[in-house]
C-alpha cells in the first residue's frame with residue numbers, strides 16, 4: 001500500500017512539559033518515518049488561519065492564545081494510512097474521553113490543553129505542511 005504523509009504538531013503545553021521525546025518515540029515505534037521537524041513560534045495570523053474552522057466557536061480566542069503561547073514542535077511523518085493512524089494514536093479531543101494508551105489519554109490534562117494536533121484529512125495535511133514548512137519540506 002502507498003505511504004502517505006501527515007502533519008503532527010506538539011502544542012506549547014507539550015513542548016513546555018518535555019514531551020517531545022516521548023511523542024517522537026511513539027511515532028517511530030509505530031513504524032512512521034520522520035520526514036521533517038522543527039520548533040515554530042506560531043504568530044497570531046497563522047494561528048487564526050490554522051484554526052479557521054473554529055472561528056465562530058466561543059473558545060476561538062482561547063485557542064489562538066494557547067497555540068501562540070510558546071513554541072510548537074511541527075513534524076511531518078510518513079506511513080501507510082498516516083492520517084488515520086496518527087489520529088488514533090492521538091486519541092479523542094477531550095482527554096477525559098481519550099483512551100489510555102493514546103497520547104491525550106496518557107498526557108492530556110484538559111480539552112483546552114490537549115498536548116498535540118494531528119491533521120484530520122488529506123486536504124488539511126497539504127494545507128498545514130504548506131503553512132508550517134513553506135513549499136520546501138524535506139522529502
Ligand code: RTP
Nearest residue numbers: 059063092093111112113114116117118119120
Ligand atoms: P486538533 O485540531 O487540535 O488536532 O484537535 P481535534 O481535531 O481533536 O479537535 P477540534 O475539534 O479540531 O478542536 C480544535 C482544538 O480546539 C480546542 N477545543 N476546545 N473548550 C472547548 O470546548 C474546546 N473544544 C475544542 C482543543 O484544543 C482542540 O484540540
Ligand code: MG
Nearest residue numbers: 117118119120
Ligand atoms: Mg482538528
